[in-house]
Amino acid sequence: MTRLSRFKPVARSRLQGNSDDIAPMLLGRFLVRTLDDGTRLVVRIVEVEAYLGMHDRASHCYNGHRTPRVESMYGVGGTLYVYFTYGMHHCMNIVTGPRDVGQAVLLRAAEGVEGIAEMVSNRKRSGKRLGPRDLAGGPGKLCQALGIDRGLDGHDLRHPPLVLTQGEPVTDEAQIVRGPRVGLGECGDAKGWPLRFAIKDHPEVSRPRI
DNA sequence: ATGACGATTTACT
DNA sequence: GTAAATCGTCATA
Numbered sequence: 001m002t003r004l005s006r007f008k009p010v011a012r013s014r015l016q017g018n019s020d021d022i023a024p025m026l027l028g029r030f031l032v033r034t035l036d037d038g039t040r041l042v043v044r045i046v047e048v049e050a051y052l053g054m055h056d057r058a059s060h061c062y063n064g065h066r067t068p069r070v071e072s073m074y075g076v077g078g079t080l081y082v083y084f085t086y087g088m089h090h091c092m093n094i095v096t097g098p099r100d101v102g103q104a105v106l107l108r109a110a111e112g113v114e115g116i117a118e119m120v121s122n123r124k125r126s127g128k129r130l131g132p133r134d135l136a137g138g139p140g141k142l143c144q145a146l147g148i149d150r151g152l153d154g155h156d157l158r159h160p161p162l163v164l165t166q167g168e169p170v171t172d173e174a175q176i177v178r179g180p181r182v183g184l185g186e187c188g189d190a191k192g193w194p195l196r197f198a199i200k201d202h203p204e205v206s207r208p209r210i
Numbered sequence: 211a212t213g214a215c216g217a218t219t220t221a222c223t
Numbered sequence: 224g225t226a227a228a229t230c231g232t233c234a235t236a
Contacts, residue, residue: 085217088218091217
């Protein structure tokens with residue numbers, strides 16, 4: 001992977017499969033966020049979770065649930081789905097597959113690549129020092145570091161102000177670990193499905209450890 | 211009009 | 224480890 005191709009956008013055709021197939025291929029990719037003042041923030045994705053759509057009880061699209069909040073999750077692969085939860089946090093997903101299917105990959109953690117000082121500033125709470133995993137080691141933290149909110153819901157990830165690029169993908173499958181998804185409510189067998197993927201032993205991967 | 215509920219994070223014991 | 228914070232959304236009435 002050459003230095004230049006790292007910043008080439010990922011083609012939509014690469015995002016048209018099932019979310020559990022695509023999720024591990026997103027590990028190592030970059031998210032390139034351009035702020036209004038021109039500042040560029042870059043992170044490398046290190047942890048994701050697949051949500052399978054209508055037949056996945058943990059999914060916002062379970063049983064065909066379709067409301068204004070989740071509408072963008074039914075968009076074409078390569079669309080961004082951002083939701084607001086717990087009254088204070090945003091989480092972002094990359095939609096996969098054809099339109100109207102409702103599959104997506106939740107971005108759970110990333111490592112800072114460029115613009116780290118700015119991201120730290122975005123993350124600073126009450127003047128405390130940031131510890132391990134405090135920059136983008138969780139879905140809400142990642143969104144806060146990059147300044148992502150519902151205003152970007154439905155955005156096309158091939159274009160600024162948020163682009164998914166080739167980055168430094170993980171080619172060695174042995175470097176990928178998987179386990180059950182985090183934070184789910186009661187959802188039967190879906191609770192144990194191993195749809196969480198992360199780069200093995202990466203320090204930014206969120207808790208609980210995989 | 212109302213109430214229950216989060217694909218979480220943080221602070222505190 | 225446990226618990227509080229905090230509010231948009233949606234099902235129910």
